[in-house]
Amino acid sequence: MPAQIPRSLRGIVDRIALWSRINSPWLVHFNSGSCNGCDIEILATLAPRYDLERLGVKLWGSPRHADVLVCTGPVTRQSRDRLFRTYEQMPAPKFVVAVGSCGITGGAFHGCYNIVGDIGDIIPVDVYIPGCPPRPEAIIDGVVQLLTKLRASAVVQSPLRMEAKA
């Protein structure tokens, strides 16, 4: 929030920012080692039948414009740094949704030599959506839960969250 906004107006500005964030979250998608199953279901969720865009959700290419990072897959050794950097490039406040069992525990790939962990090991995750892969309905539900959580918090997130676990 810019410093020049008078203290008396900050509450209102925060409320407007939260309102717009809830009504139009932009997603950026990162695949850190997924089998594609979750990725095609995320795309299917945005396609006409499930049409997540009717909730104001838009999939966007650049992390610098995004509010929500949607991650799929376990984290491979080579994508670890990229995942972290994508997260860092997003402006605060930012949220992470991990889609699929692999993002939660490593799933079927748990124990493979090139897997360094799950999404939560690298960056803080707000919503986990289990399933191999989760159905589009589950993905929509995950997004709705994130938005509900946001609305309930009613407080604009502190930029301190930016410090990831590294």
Added chain:
Amino acid sequence: MSTGSEMEAVPQLVTRLGRAQPAGDNRLSVELAVEHLPAAVEALTKARWGYLSAITGLDRTPGETEGADSGESAPPRRAQFEALYHFCRGATVLTLRVKASGENPTLPSITAVAPGAILQERELAEVFGMHITNLPARGRLLLSEDWPENLFPMRKKNTPEAIRARISEPPPAPLPASSPERPGRFVVPIGPQHPALKEPAHFELEVDGEIVKDVSLRLGYVHRGIEKAAESRSWIHNLYLMERICGICSHIHATAYALGVEQLAGITAPPRAQAIRVLFAEMERIHSHLLWLGVAAHQAGFDTLFMFTWRDRETIMNLLDEVSGNRVNYSVNVLGGVKYDIDDPRADAIRRGVDSLERRIHHYLDIVTADESFLRRTRGVGVFPTEKADVLGVVGPTARASGILRDVRVDAPYSAYRDFPVTPVTDQGCDLAARFVVRIKELFECCRLIRAILGSFPPGELRVDVPRRIPEGEVISRVEAPRGELFYYLRSAGGPMPDRVKVRTPSLANWAYVLSVAVGLKLADIPMVVVGIDPCFSCNDRMFSVHQVGRNAE
């Protein structure tokens, strides 16, 4: 079958160089001395005998149990390796076997005579620690830059625990090394996270104005180490792991694996199970091709087509869901058969769905062949001449759009394709437009096959029992995935787990095409050219990555 004559057609030179012996149905194995390998490969290439399909590395170092209990300190076991070069022609697979031993096993490169081999040779070098002489490549390939030197994950002595101990808690990986700067040139990096890429890969395109002068490609972002993991999981367990190599063509991976294991165990799935496998495979092909059509249209900036195809694709997703309970990873296969039966109401639902889809597919064929603005993005772009495609060993729709009839369903019919023959689709266009036409026409063939199977569904059991321990042996299982020939090599040592599972996915065979046509194109055409092979990085990276520098336009 003309297999006998295929065998006879193997150039005399090859059989004279080494010890040839039949290795099962349609297979011939030739044991060669290391120094004879390039000559043998050259003889095969010169005679245009098939194409190099896969290279498999094997660690044949004697195990702990053999001669280790003599009480005295046994002499250190000498590491022994074997490299298998599989050439396919029609239904025949010719395997050249070469042995190498010691801590630094050495093999000659065959890239000079078979250019498609470079990717797989580098895989051998990186995961087995084979020293490949004259290999025109450098730098890290598959594993990350911070991977320890001299740690070769596929060697048997490197157990998953031993590997984890050596790589515990790495520092963040450094960036892929950029190509050296040259004055007057400009490098455009793309990826690994980029709007034009649905999956992670890193391209560095050196451009001169709009024209691409050089391409380098770094994959491996989705490399998980599945082949190693397969060696420490049971035969049944692996079925589910193989299904998760790729979420788009999951069924065909599981089918290739199940067919291989059944062949090793000497059993055959009942006819009804085979028909159901093929039915699902064709439904999967429809979903995969429609998915591809949508993504390709999106890359061309034609989002309306993207939305339409993805809407219509839901028809087939519904059917898959209805029959198996899952939209993706349907888990149809079990070893020895299938899980799900298809009853009459479901068969009717599938027929209705396929009928309505077919009407839509006619519409799509019209669009990609008649829409002028779309054709400007595809006609004459990414031309890949037949001759070149043949030499590089590309597979699937990419090969068929260059006029090469290469389709495992036709060449070596497996499962129920023997009873329900496929009419292959080829096109002489060799460009992107031809790839659209081939894939869309294949959709009609899928619909026809599905109707044919439902029309004469064999009755009977769904599965037979499979022993828990699979007898010793090795098999090759080839199937036609939506993207092309999928090659599985399975080896059993008689235990509860496989000794080696090698997967060569179609995307790997087709990367050679992207690297060879990208130079000289406009930058804006690159996403379309990449999408033209329908690349699947998760398939690909299970074992592989590429870095090719220094291919100038001249």
